Amino acid sequence: MATERGRIQISGFDPDRVTERESLSDWSDDSSTETMSRWKRAGVRFVHNYSAMFGVLIVVLMSLAAIFARPISIEGFTVQPFSLAPYDPETILYLDPSSDVGIYSAPTPDHPMGTDQNGRDLFSRVLIGGRYSISIGFIVVGLTASFGMVYGAIAGYYGGWVDEILMRIVDTIFAFPGLVLALVIVTMLGKGYWELILAFSLFGWAGYARIIRGEILQVKQQEYVTAAKALGAGDFSVIFRHIVPNAMAPLIVQASLSIGTVVIGVAALGFLGLGMPPGTAEWGTMLDSTRQTLIQGPGGSIPWWATVYPGGAIFLFVMSMNMIGDGVNDALDAQEVGNVRQGGG
Amino acid sequence: MSGLRRFVLKRLLLTIPILWGVSVITFGLVYLTPGDPIDIMVGLDPDMSPTREATLRAKHGFDEPVWKQYWLWISDAATGDFGEVIQTGRPVSDLIIDRLPPTIALGLFGWVFGLVIAIPTGIYAAVKKDQLGDTVSRFIALFGISVPNFWLGLMLILVGALQLGWWPVLPPRVPLTDPEMLWYLVLPGLTIGSASAATLMRIMRSSMAEEMNKDYVTAARAKGLPERTVILKHVLRNSLISVTTVAAFLTANILAGSVVVETVFSWPGLGREFIQAATAREVNVIMAITLFIGAAIIIMNLVADIVYAVLDPRIRYD
Amino acid sequence: MSLIEVEGLSVEFYTQGGTVTAVDDLSYHIEPGEKFGVVGESGAGKSVTALSLMRLIDDPGRIVSGSIRFSDAETTRRLEDQYPNKTVDVQTLRAEHDLDEIARRLEQQGCDGSDLTGNDRHFDVAPTELPAGAFDMQDVVNRGHAADLGIIEDDDFIVHDGSEQYLELLRAPEAAVRSLRGNDIAMIFQDAQTALNPVYTVGEQIAEPMRHHLDYSDEEAKERTIQLLDEVGIPEAETRYSDYPHEFSGGMQQRAVIAMALSCDPDLLIADEPTTALDVTIEAQILEQLEELADEFDVAIQLVTHDLGVIAEVCDRVMVMYAGKPVEKAPVEELYYDPKHPYTVGLMSSIPRVGDDRDRLMTIPGTMPDLVELPPGCSFHPRCPYAEESCAEKEPALVDPETGEVATESSRRGAACLEYTGDLEEGLDYEVQVAGEPGDGPDPSSVQPNGGDVDG
């Protein structure tokens, strides 16, 4: 049979007839989902992911609360006049003789989260307390992701000894837990907003560098990169126009998951008394003083609200951020697409 | 096996430049900022005479140029001498030996807790993928990676110690070897291990789920093996390979966690010592502890790589 | 009775895009020792069919209906020992129940005649009005009606009928099916590299099913494994036993997988694209080896492939699948010299040949449709050069091309094209030429599709 099949020839099966004739039915191979770009498809998937959208909602609400809780003015010029918080987060309420609250007053309808160790309205403080952590989170991730991307791209693209040296530096940074480094930096630089940003940014890029480098090593081999090089594109343009966009997905996933980590880190330093100056309405810093109230132990009433609410706010924000990160991860993970569609046959 | 031995040796040699890098970075950070530990001592004791101040500076070499100070430090460190605590004059190595056991106990507890919880739940969630059990365990894992450890610690004290009264608020001063210690380890151990457990569980689940889509699993089923054997013999070993790669990351996590958790629970370990040293600018202590942490992470990395090699026959170190 | 009989098998996958009917009302059978080919492009449902035989369809897929009957005396006896209460004797049922009564009860349940006989001719005929002898108690059992009516238990899967005995795999408990997998029905996978677990030695993986099914001790299993490795043509089998898969070449990996499949001396070997991942010379070697071993082990083969050439090499009978349905069934020689379905013709004209003087290959235009939404009428019509208006309206049944009657399992051939039911105006105007022995030029013995009018 094997030899005989070579002698069989078919004539009269003419594919052109199919392409030339008019469609016989209004059926068409609906392949619109296949042609959608990867990013668009990811976007659609993300929007249909309920838990991720829930995360977005919470993050937006909490960010808006932080922005609009109290007016913001830059150099005396008010850029944000709204004031949603019922009280000034810095005002010590019991100093006002008409006030009926003291320090650590339990929650009442008027002060839904009670007051803190200085008799300040906790609800107002929790509302505004995200200002520092959230903005630091976004700024740090923006800075570190950009720098890490460039660093990793250079290491991966040039390879050889450049790569060797650059990645040894990254290895060294990886021998520190991020929080320990940030802690050392903050104790040296002192407390404050920009100090915190520096503390988390100075070495926080290493993870991104490693990811991008790994991706680039893979993408580098691909044909379109060779083609771009052959056409005489410069290194810079090859890296940033052809390679990096194709290696972005894991970077974005990492970035979206990192915001929560930075927010926790900032709050942790605040809790250790190293973040913002004492008394600042920042979630972590607010928890700093409450530990004492717990350690003093049973006997007397324990102002649980002072611990539960600020920490709960951090937790809620970070969890929402992680839901978004998971959603981004699922959306960008193209593996599932088109797999089952053909029924596996 | 000799290939593996050579690999281990090579990696151990590689740790030297990395630890050196760690020391440079820490030293740089500590010294390139204005002020030194003596300033802090002066702050605490305003009556200190300027001559004593100068003597102290000279004694610890703070009046030398930075590179010289570093040289002094590193040449001592190379011989195992990490200097002394400036305020008390106690040898740093003494302090570390003193503070290390509680931290190791805590870290180990966290590690074991993480593994014991994460591996079975991860397997369970992957096998029940997209069913109720999976959803619930994924939600718990999300909770675990999102909750700040210091807050979790405070909440556990609030509930476990103050509300239920099952634990003392502060750890009593019993020796670590006392079996009762295990009970006192529960709250801080849970706190330090929860994030690792959650991370590990998520990785376990996703790597199990990924492996379960592979052809060899269908092939194993097609051989008529019971599902248990398919999962526990064929899938598990493959997914553990990718889990080992995060072991080092988790160690770093636990060590960083110890800084915070020990503060929350007043646990007399390295982490709490580190905070105190950082605030007091105790250079020698900071340097020694960071080096120790760096070395621990690097060694865990190495162990992970060796386990990796044992689990995955495709890896050959020669 | 055949070794395996598949009847009315439908498999669905539930995806975001909708329900995919990967296999739609499929029937075929394989005789003991027969080499049966299943051919079609990817997405035709071939692999799903193969996995269904072992009941290995995984989420999100499900076998929604049908019957898969496996008949092997020894296997039946073994399972009878294990499941003594799961046996049905059709002869006893015949004595106890009246077929007319059963027909009446089924009619009350809204059952259609064709549901009962499996024959499309009886579509829309009430069960009570079926001609005498159109169905038998076995049909009632096989099509699940007996279980529906409570005459037998839902999981009674061992069936006796006089000297015939078989297992109904779709009703069997999971553990029973598991005892068949790798033991009585074994599988060879497309890509041996991924089918072998990278972290266990090749030997261990071959020995594993023997220890499990045949209760071999470690030594016995090892000894037999080495013997098998030798038989499938792996040199130095003894030392190779403890090698890991990555230390084998692609061809050797596939040989190891074949050894694994043969280890428990199965009755049926399902080979899913066994040579697709290999290069041509290795492919030829492996196929040859497979054929030899099949004869030596006296095992039936279901060979799943997209390559008609491979089918020609190995098989006795062939089924061509398109979009989850069989479009042509024929003995392999007849399919080659006289293909009846335009899709088969298309597949044949796209096989590259040495000495082909045409300037390009005639490939089938377009791609296999998305199985979520099939084209109306003949699902091949958007790609068929001979399609006419009626093709988009009427779904062709699988008929005997000689008679135009609905094909049954006993029909020698079947083709699902309107041509053979006389619904096509223009007809199919392809020609199959068998090139003359030494010279070239068209052979006088050129064969034309019969049963239709051919226009020049």
Ligand code: SF4
């Ligand atoms: S029925 Fe029509 S479309 Fe379908 S194969 Fe026959 S000629 Fe082609």
